[in-house]
Amino acid sequence: MRYNILTYHIGEGIRNLFKNKKSTIASLCIMIATMLMFGIFFMLGQNINHIMEKIEADQGIQVMIISDADEKEVQEVRDMISTIDGVASATIHTKQDALDDMRKRFSEFPEIIETYEGENNIFPDSVIVKLTDLGKSAEIQKQIDEITINGEKYVDTILSSDKTMNALINIANGIRIVTGVLLILLIAISIFIISNTIKLTVHARRKEISIMKYIGATNSFIRWPFIVEGIIIGLLAAGITMLIIYGGYTVVIQEIASAFAKIRMQVSLLSFNEIYKLILIVYMILGIGIGVLGSSISMKKYLEV
Numbered sequence: 001m002r003y004n005i006l007t008y009h010i011g012e013g014i015r016n017l018f019k020n021k022k023s024t025i026a027s028l029c030i031m032i033a034t035m036l037m038f039g040i041f042f043m044l045g046q047n048i049n050h051i052m053e054k055i056e057a058d059q060g061i062q063v064m065i066i067s068d069a070d071e072k073e074v075q076e077v078r079d080m081i082s083t084i085d086g087v088a089s090a091t092i093h094t095k096q097d098a099l100d101d102m103r104k105r106f107s108e109f110p111e112i113i114e115t116y117e118g119e120n121n122i123f124p125d126s127v128i129v130k131l132t133d134l135g136k137s138a139e140i141q142k143q144i145d146e147i148t149i150n151g152e153k154y155v156d157t158i159l160s161s162d163k164t165m166n167a168l169i170n171i172a173n174g175i176r177i178v179t180g181v182l183l184i185l186l187i188a189i190s191i192f193i194i195s196n197t198i199k200l201t202v203h204a205r206r207k208e209i210s211i212m213k214y215i216g217a218t219n220s221f222i223r224w225p226f227i228v229e230g231i232i233i234g235l236l237a238a239g240i241t242m243l244i245i246y247g248g249y250t251v252v253i254q255e256i257a258s259a260f261a262k263i264r265m266q267v268s269l270l271s272f273n274e275i276y277k278l279i280l281i282v283y284m285i286l287g288i289g290i291g292v293l294g295s296s297i298s299m300k301k302y303l304e305v
Helices: 002-019 021-057 073-082 094-107 111-115 134-145 159-203 206-214 221-262 274-299
Strands: 059-064 085-091 126-131 155-160
Touching: 002 021, 002 221, 021 159, 021 221, 021 274, 059 134, 073 085, 073 126, 094 111, 126 134, 134 155, 155 221, 159 274, 221 274
Parallel strands: none
Antiparallel strands: 059 126, 059 155, 085 126
16 A cells, blocks of 8 residues: 555656656756756865865974076985974975876876976976974065075075965855855745746646545645655756766866876865765755755645645
């Protein structure tokens, strides 16, 4: 008996989808747009958090050495940095080390890294500096920038995690605000569209619903097919959006990986495999939640509790 009731609800929910095709497609499109916009900002926020965690783990300074410096000169720069008060350690990070790091970070796109092998290695030697006190970062950077050997300057640029962290925190906060506002707005639109779609189906079957109530059908028995309809729309939207996100995200991170390699920026992004489970769960919750809420709102007028 339970099996028959379950199949009845599911069957009726599926049939309802095809009774108002235009409205169903409109609901589906709005839901996909909602999830797509949310997904973009959600993944952007996740990647910024990932970068922030990496920078926090590596907190310190990376001193980039000019490209024509030889091994001895790089060593001398490292030794001079080691003598600065507040420096806990100074480690040479060679061109090959930089290339190996990029290879690990962009392991999904080996063809990008292959173009920088051997003589085509564009990455500079650098010195990774760990500090005893991050509060002295600005002062130590100034001293490093003033280092010269026989009157010549060998420090090209200095990359500092503290400035990057502040910038990323500001960006992350902005993304959270934008994501929250967009999500609330788009969810409201989605619920409105879905509730109106289901309302059309309910209105068309109002006589049938009245008869079912007259012969003793409970409100929940009448309500469930429409809830199933809303859930199906939500789950379909989630599935389609996941496919769009997968294709788009894979292409975008490949382009970003290539751009980072060209500007010698050693920053990695989350792969789709690392992020898809979390976003799938969020999409499932969004799809089912919006579907159920939209269905419940549309039924209020026709079901007296």
